[in-house]
Amino acid sequence: MSTTDRLIPDRLRSPMEQRLKSWETLLLLVAIGIFVANSFASPYFLNAWNLSDATFNFTEKAMIAFAMALLIISGEIDLSVASIIALASTAMGAAVQIGVGTPGLVLIGLSVGLLCGAFNGVLVTRMGLPSIVVTIGTMSLFRGISYIVLGDQAFRGYPESFSWFGQGYVWWVISFEFVLFAIIAVIYGVLLHKTNFGRSVYAIGNNATGAMFSGIRVQRVKFILFLLTGLMSGVAAICLTARLGSTRPSIATGWELEVVTMVVLGGVSILGGSGTIVGVVIAAFVMGLVTFGLGLLNVPGIVMSIVIGALLIGVIALPRLWSMWRAR
Amino acid sequence: MLKRLITTRETLLVGAIILLLVLISSRFPAFIAPSNLANVFNDTSPLILLAIGQMIVILTKCIDLSVAANLALTGMVVSMVNIAAPDLPIIFTLALAIGLGTLLGMFNGILVWKLQIPPIVVTLGTMTIFRGLIFLISDGKWVNSHEMSPAFKAFPRMELLGLPVLSWIAILAVIAFTILMTRTTLGRAFYAAGGNPHAATYAGINVGKTQFWAFTISGALAGLTGYLWVSRFAVSYVDIAGGFELDVVAACVIGGVSIMGGIGTVAGALLGALFLGIIKNALPVVDISPFWQLAISGGAIIIAVALNAQANREKGRIILKRAEHIS
Numbered sequence: 001m002s003t004t005d006r007l008i009p010d011r012l013r014s015p016m017e018q019r020l021k022s023w024e025t026l027l028l029l030v031a032i033g034i035f036v037a038n039s040f041a042s043p044y045f046l047n048a049w050n051l052s053d054a055t056f057n058f059t060e061k062a063m064i065a066f067a068m069a070l071l072i073i074s075g076e077i078d079l080s081v082a083s084i085i086a087l088a089s090t091a092m093g094a095a096v097q098i099g100v101g102t103p104g105l106v107l108i109g110l111s112v113g114l115l116c117g118a119f120n121g122v123l124v125t126r127m128g129l130p131s132i133v134v135t136i137g138t139m140s141l142f143r144g145i146s147y148i149v150l151g152d153q154a155f156r157g158y159p160e161s162f163s164w165f166g167q168g169y170v171w172w173v174i175s176f177e178f179v180l181f182a183i184i185a186v187i188y189g190v191l192l193h194k195t196n197f198g199r200s201v202y203a204i205g206n207n208a209t210g211a212m213f214s215g216i217r218v219q220r221v222k223f224i225l226f227l228l229t230g231l232m233s234g235v236a237a238i239c240l241t242a243r244l245g246s247t248r249p250s251i252a253t254g255w256e257l258e259v260v261t262m263v264v265l266g267g268v269s270i271l272g273g274s275g276t277i278v279g280v281v282i283a284a285f286v287m288g289l290v291t292f293g294l295g296l297l298n299v300p301g302i303v304m305s306i307v308i309g310a311l312l313i314g315v316i317a318l319p320r321l322w323s324m325w326r327a328r
Numbered sequence: 329m330l331k332r333l334i335t336t337r338e339t340l341l342v343g344a345i346i347l348l349l350v351l352i353s354s355r356f357p358a359f360i361a362p363s364n365l366a367n368v369f370n371d372t373s374p375l376i377l378l379a380i381g382q383m384i385v386i387l388t389k390c391i392d393l394s395v396a397a398n399l400a401l402t403g404m405v406v407s408m409v410n411i412a413a414p415d416l417p418i419i420f421t422l423a424l425a426i427g428l429g430t431l432l433g434m435f436n437g438i439l440v441w442k443l444q445i446p447p448i449v450v451t452l453g454t455m456t457i458f459r460g461l462i463f464l465i466s467d468g469k470w471v472n473s474h475e476m477s478p479a480f481k482a483f484p485r486m487e488l489l490g491l492p493v494l495s496w497i498a499i500l501a502v503i504a505f506t507i508l509m510t511r512t513t514l515g516r517a518f519y520a521a522g523g524n525p526h527a528a529t530y531a532g533i534n535v536g537k538t539q540f541w542a543f544t545i546s547g548a549l550a551g552l553t554g555y556l557w558v559s560r561f562a563v564s565y566v567d568i569a570g571g572f573e574l575d576v577v578a579a580c581v582i583g584g585v586s587i588m589g590g591i592g593t594v595a596g597a598l599l600g601a602l603f604l605g606i607i608k609n610a611l612p613v614v615d616i617s618p619f620w621q622l623a624i625s626g627g628a629i630i631i632a633v634a635l636n637a638q639a640n641r642e643k644g645r646i647i648l649k650r651a652e653h654i655s
Contacts (some may be wrong), residue, residue, distance in 0.1 A: 137629030144623025306460030313453040
């Protein structure tokens, strides 16, 4: 594949980006800027344990964001990820009540994630329905099932060994979640940038019909991407449930927004066809640092959501405003 | 041909609603008493208002996920203005609600029109921004019933010819927007812009501007509903109508509005909203926990969109009933 000179670029080129070399460089500068600003703003910021705590702000969301990045590059979207977390967590909680051990819980969490992903995938790829409506529907359906099971109750009593997935440390301040995040980042980076499968994801996102005529099984690739997104939501559900130690049906509310924001902030085009995993990794750090920094300054969570929402619109609007201003 | 298909789809929905009512009344006859049906309609009125706005947005190939947040923000602003100036005539409150809602809708519209940012990104963003703004202006506090002036709370409940004002507003909106969508150039432009944007451009329709007007209308209706909502429930806080945007989209999809744009009617949105409203009101009557509602509306969205896709597959995209409608 590398011998041909007609490769589809991993990201779209525009004059703005050429000047700044790449979105990723810009994002990295932003991340460093936020890091420096935070260390001046709060004396508690530059502390190994505090920084380690800060990683929990983004590791679980980022795990989903990697799979979501592939899905968005292929031109689809999954808004049900947070509800899959709720359903997987509820299933694990129910299993705890009948005495299932840690390996069983992990298996249940992953299977529920896969099943939900498969359900989305079948509706989108077999029945040809638009993914945005399907996943708005399953977003209500999956969380709705959690509400039916739990109502206003909560599941507790997770085994000690299970909580390690959310609270354990591998070495010094390096948490298990952070290691898992790094491993998953590498896996998705290789999958997207170094394999035929990854190339076909770009091809589908740029021109699904063209991809089909060049022998790519478009629907199957998309189905696999929905499966992966479901699976990653299952993984995130395990980590989050283990970290919180309890399950309520409102768990991870609004995460779909933060995951999509992370992906878009990472330079993935919401229209599909371009983006990199490195961008998503840096975006995860940016969002984690912003949330953590504002938290240290006692800014309430809901105000942070203004910042997240403004970031989402801003990162897309600013380059366009800039090029419009340049064009005058 | 198109007319026949539309009538069949809407007849189908009317049939489904009647079937639903028959099923419920077979066990609980009191549910279909006229006074109770009027209550159900009144309770569904906010959903109807928002569904009409959402339908127009979806017609133009966009989506507005910020309607519930717009409603909550406008509701909070008018209730805080009411605390500051309890004697303000209700007409000013209404104007303020519609005006603020319109501005918020225009903000979405400008971002979609001028910067060409995908509507889902814009409205996901503004959804969180609006909710955050409510927290900022209210400091996270509630505005409770006793802080609102009696006139402020009384308006949507006032009875005219046996129906509350809230219901009348929904009825008026249905009539007004049916006329707008079927009898005006702008109405046809909404269908054209979503049905085939390229053809619409060649026909002299500014697609972006049409989308801007769709968001503006959706925002205005959300603002109006914001006041009606807080005065009817006599409370205002950050999370009112949380997740309601999904019900609104569900009502549209159930009502046969195609998410791909270009297909949908005001009557469809009305029937879709009524379908959800009846289910929501019937759940406590038939003794099913209200916690089922979320799953039911989710299931209804999926079934409806699957049915729509089947129906749309049979025919081509038709954007104009008759060519002479466009001037």
